Amino acid sequence: MTSLNTEQPLVSVIIASYNHGPYIEASIGSVLAQTYGNVELLVVDDGSTDDSVERIRRLQQQHGFDFLVQKNQGLSRTLNDSIARARGDLIVSFGSDDVMLPERLALQVAYMQGKPEVGICAGNIEEIDARGVSRGAPRKLALRRLDFEDVFLNRKPGAPAPTLMFRREALEKVGGFDPQIRLEDLYIQLKITRAGYFVDILAEVLALYRVHGTNTYKNYRFMVDNVLKTYAAFSDHPAYAEVCARFRNSMLLKCARTDRQLAVELLRQIPAKYWGSKTLKGLWRILEGSVKAR
Incomplete structure (x- = not known):
């Protein structure tokens, strides 16, 4: 799916799908329902063993977005390959189990206009359960700007992964994602802020983060290994x-x-x-x- 509106910056939304059959349709549907008028959607199934591919194909036939099925390569490598194919100057990596709110892309694009120093724009989230029911009111957090020290030292509330919008220029400057680090969001924020960009986080709730049995943060061994590997890339600090x-x-x-x-x-x-x-x-x-x- 690509809009023909060329007056607005093209936003390339990448959904890397992996065994999220029960949630993938809501994720894709939330991108298709955006009020923003110039969106390119790329969906990649990264070796799912459930019914994700069949569900995505039905939607792809109806809406015509870019869809690729591949053997499992991992999220970071999949994102790098997808960014190379994408045409937008603004890149959104979105979870196949999360949901965008309709105004999300419009708010972020408007905010990033005229702010070349902002390499990443994010926002706040509301948590939902596996059925899509709210888990409670979201935290009330104000607009904030993070530099490298803020992110590395965890001095301010961080940028929720489901809301990240990247400036392509910033991604290219740092060489994209590292396939050796499987917890990609912290690593890329540190790389981009160390390169001199800022992460600006809007006060608005932009996405619904789905909490379920297979969330990455619940895998403690995975979190420990990959966060420490990420910090090791900045061991000179x-x-x-x-x-x-x-x-x-x-x-x-x-x-x-x-x-x-x-x-x-x-x-x-x-x-x-x-x-x-x-x-x-x-x-x-x-x-x-x-x-x-x-």
């Missing part, structure tokens, strides 16, 4: 050790009750000088779990 320790402390607290092996690994990796309340709470949860297991 003076706060690198502290940032890694802070992240390990946070993940230790999250996984201490559900993945004791990972929690113990994280605990051993945290230097004593970075121990704090989270470390002690995590340790207590590990010990608590050990007692209950006897």
Whole structure:
């Protein structure tokens, strides 16, 4: 699907689909329902084993958007290949289980006009469950601008992945996504802000983030491995050790009750000088779990 309106910048929306059969139609439908008039939609199925391809094909036959089926290559490589085929100056990578609100693209394009320093524009989200029911009112967050230090040191509320809009120029300047890092959103924000661009996050809710059983953030081992790999790409930063320790402390607290092996690994990796309340709470949860297991 491509609009013929050439007065507005072309936005290329890329949906990389992988085993999200129950959600993919809502995701694609939300792009097709955008009020913005100049959109190119590219959908790539990255080796799904469910009925995603059949569902997408039905929609593609009706609406005529670009659709490609491929063997599994991973999200970062799929995004790089899709960006190379896309024609827009503005690029949106959108989850095959999430939903855009109708005004999303229009608001972001209008905001980015005349702001070449903004490499990424984002917005706020509302969480929904697997059935599409709201999980509660979204957080009220004001418009904010993030530079590299803000993102690396986590000094301000971050940019939700379902709302990211990239300036193509910024993506090309940093060489796109790294296929070796599978948690692509944090890595690309750090790369783009280190290159001198800003991430501006609008106050408006732009997307519905679907919380379900297979969300990436629930895979603690995956999160630990890929976030630490991401931070390692910026190990020359003076706060690198502290940032890694802070992240390990946070993940230790999250996984201490559900993945004791990972929690113990994280605990051993945290230097004593970075121990704090989270470390002690995590340790207590590990010990608590050990007692209950006897």
